[in-house]
Amino acid sequence: MTNSYDNQTLFAYLLGGLSDSELERLDEMTFTDGEFAEAVKIAEKDLVDSYVAGELSGPMREQFESHYMASPIRREKLAFARALDKFASHAANAPDPTPAPLRVAETKASSGWFKELLESLGLLGGGNRRFAFAAGAAMVVLLLLGGWLIFRGSAEKRASDIATGTNKIENPPLPTATPLPTASGVPITVPTPNTKPTISPTQEATPTPKRTVEPSQPTVAMFVLPAPLRGAGPLTQVKLAPGTQFAQFSMGLESNDYTSYRVELHGAGGGPSLWNSGTMPSRGSKTASLSAKIPTKLLRSQIYSFTVSGITKDGTAENIGDYSFRVIK
Amino acid sequence: MKEVPAKMQRKGDWTPSEGSFKRFLVWLDQGTDTEGQSYLGMRDRLVTYFDRKNCSSPDELADETLNRVTRRLEEEGDIDSEAPAKYCYTVARYVFLESLRSGRDKHVSIDEASEQGKRELAAAEVDGDKELKEKMLSCLDHCTSKLDEPSRDIIIRYYYGKEREKIDNRRAMAESLGISVNALSIRACRIRDKLEGCVGNCAKEV
Numbered sequence: 039m040t041n042s043y044d045n046q047t048l049f050a051y052l053l054g055g056l057s058d059s060e061l062e063r064l065d066e067m068t069f070t071d072g073e074f075a076e077a078v079k080i081a082e083k084d085l086v087d088s089y090v091a092g093e094l095s096g097p098m099r100e101q102f103e104s105h106y107m108a109s110p111i112r113r114e115k116l117a118f119a120r121a122l123d124k125f126a127s128h129a130a131n132a133p134d135p136t137p138a139p140l141r142v143a144e145t146k147a148s149s150g151w152f153k154e155l156l157e158s159l160g161l162l163g164g165g166n167r168r169f170a171f172a173a174g175a176a177m178v179v180l181l182l183l184g185g186w187l188i189f190r191g192s193a194e195k196r197a198s199d200i201a202t203g204t205n206k207i208e209n210p211p212l213p214t215a216t217p218l219p220t221a222s223g224v225p226i227t228v229p230t231p232n233t234k235p236t237i238s239p240t241q242e243a244t245p246t247p248k249r250t251v252e253p254s255q256p257t258v259a260m261f262v263l264p265a266p267l268r269g270a271g272p273l274t275q276v277k278l279a280p281g282t283q284f285a286q287f288s289m290g291l292e293s294n295d296y297t298s299y300r301v302e303l304h305g306a307g308g309g310p311s312l313w314n315s316g317t318m319p320s321r322g323s324k325t326a327s328l329s330a331k332i333p334t335k336l337l338r339s340q341i342y343s344f345t346v347s348g349i350t351k352d353g354t355a356e357n358i359g360d361y362s363f364r365v366i367k
Numbered sequence: 368m369k370e371v372p373a374k375m376q377r378k379g380d381w382t383p384s385e386g387s388f389k390r391f392l393v394w395l396d397q398g399t400d401t402e403g404q405s406y407l408g409m410r411d412r413l414v415t416y417f418d419r420k421n422c423s424s425p426d427e428l429a430d431e432t433l434n435r436v437t438r439r440l441e442e443e444g445d446i447d448s449e450a451p452a453k454y455c456y457t458v459a460r461y462v463f464l465e466s467l468r469s470g471r472d473k474h475v476s477i478d479e480a481s482e483q484g485k486r487e488l489a490a491a492e493v494d495g496d497k498e499l500k501e502k503m504l505s506c507l508d509h510c511t512s513k514l515d516e517p518s519r520d521i522i523i524r525y526y527y528g529k530e531r532e533k534i535d536n537r538r539a540m541a542e543s544l545g546i547s548v549n550a551l552s553i554r555a556c557r558i559r560d561k562l563e564g565c566v567g568n569c570a571k572e573v
Contacts, residue, residue: 343501
C-alpha cells in the first residue's frame with residue numbers, strides 16, 4: 039500500500055497540495071495504515087532536511103515556507119533538523135573517537151624536522167597557520183629549555199657531588215615534570231624550571247641516595263582554540279585526562295586593535311559567566327593571543343564557549359568572537 | 368458522593384475515571400498488552416493530525432478526542448463497529464469540524480502563520496536564536512551519548528553529507544549493515560524520533 043505513494047505525493051500531502059478528498063483519504067491512512075504513517079514520517083524528515091540543506095527551490099520552497107512553517111510544532115522540527123545537521127557534520131568530521139584537542143592548520147613555514155615534529159604532535163590538519171607555527175615554536179622552546187635544564191641539573195649535581203664527595207650516585211636525579219598532553223591526549227613530560235631536584239645533605243651518610251623533590255606541580259593541559267570561523271567549522275574537542283587540574287586555552291586574535299581584553303566562559307546555552315579573566319592588557323604586538331587557565335573542576339563533558347571582548351580606550355567592551363569547544367572528560 | 372453517569376454529563380465536563388481509562392487502553396491494545404505504547408502512539412497521531420490542520424491547540428484537541436472515545440466506551444461497554452485506529456480518526460474528524468464551527472480552537476490562517484514562521488525564521492537566521500541553537504546542540508550531545516553505540520553511529524553517519532554524497536553514504540551504510548536503504552531509513556527515522564523527544568525534554572529542562 040505504501041509503495042503506491044511516491045515521495046512527490048507525500049510531499050504534496052505535507053505541503054497542502056492535495057485536493058480535499060485526497061487529503062482526507064491520506065489523513066485516514068495515517069491512522070489506519072502503519073506503513074503509510076511511517077512513510078509520511080520519513081518523507082517529512084526528508085523534506086525538512088532538504089530545506090535545511092538548501093535543496094528546495096521554486097514553488098516547493100515557497101510552499102514549505104508558507105504552509106509547512108505555519109505551525110510552531112513544525113517549526114520546532116525544523117529547528118531540530120538544523121541542529122542535527124550541524125551536529126552530524128561536527129561529529130562526522132571528528133577524526134577519531136578521541137579527537138585531538140589541538141586543531142592547527144598546516145603551515146608552509148614548517149618544513150623538514152619542524153613539520154615532522156608538528157605532525158607527530160598532531161598539530162597539523164586544519165585551522166590557523168599562525169597557531170601551527172606558534173604552537174610548534176612553543177614546543178621547540180620547551181624542549182630546548184627542558185634539555186638545558188637537564189643539562190644544568192646534571193652539571194650542578196656533578197659539581198655538588200664532587201664538592202660533597204658523593205659522586206657515586208648510581209641513578210642520576212631526574213627533574214620532576216609537568217605533564218603536557220599532546221594533540222592525541224597522551225601526556226609528554228617537559229621539565230619545568232622550578233622543579234630542579236635538590237639533594238639532601240643527609241645523603242652523604244646514606245648508602246642509597248635520597249632525593250628530596252618539591253611537591254608535585256598542578257597538572258595543566260594546554261589547548262589552542264582556532265579563531266572563530268564564519269561558517270560551521272568543526273568544533274574543537276578538548277579531552278581532559280583524569281587528574282588534570284587546569285586546562286589552559288590559547289585563543290588567537292585576528293588583530294590586536296584594543297588596549298585590553300576580557301575573556302568569559304559560558305556554558306553551551308549561554309547563561310551566566312562561569313569564569314572571567316578580568317581585564318587583560320594588550321601586549322602591544324601586532325598580532326596577539328589570549329590565554330585562559332581554567333580549573334577543570336569547572337568543566338563537565340559538554341560544549342562551552344569563551345566570549346572574547348576587546349576594551350576600547352573609552353572603556354567600551356566590544357564582542358570580538360566566541361570560541362566554542364567540547365569538553366570530553 | 369454518587370458518581371454522575373457518563374451519559375448525563377456534558378461532553379466538556381466529563382473526565383475519565385481510572386477504570387474507564389484502563390478499559391480504553393485494553394480496547395486500544397486489541398488483546399496485546401503494549402504497556403501504554405498504543406495509547407502514546409495514538410495520541411501522537413492525533414496531535415500530528417490536528418497540527419497538520421493548523422489548529423492552534425493540537426494537544427487539547429487530541430485529548431478531547433481521546434476523552435470522547437473513552438466516554439463512548441464507558442457508555443457502550445465496547446466499540447466493535449470499527450477498528451480502534453479508524454474509530455479514533457472518525458472522532459478526531461468530528462472534533463476538528465466542530466472546533467472549526469464553534470471557533471473554540473483558534474485556527475491560524477496559513478498567511479498569518481507563515482508570516483509568523485518567516486519572522487521566527489528570520490530571527491533565528493540573524494542569530495537572535497543563538498541561545499536556542501546552542502542549547503539544542505548541547506542537548507543533542509547529551510542525548511546521543513545516551514544512545515547505544517550502533518544507533519549513535521547510524522544517526523551521525525545517516526545525516527552526514529550533502530546531496531549525492533549523502534545518498535552514496537546511505538547506500539554504503541545499508542550495504543555494510545546488510546539491509547535495504549528503505550529499512551535503513553526506517554531505522555534512522557525511529558532513532559531520530561527518539562532523539563528528538565529526548566532533545567525536546569532536555570531543552571525544556573536546561
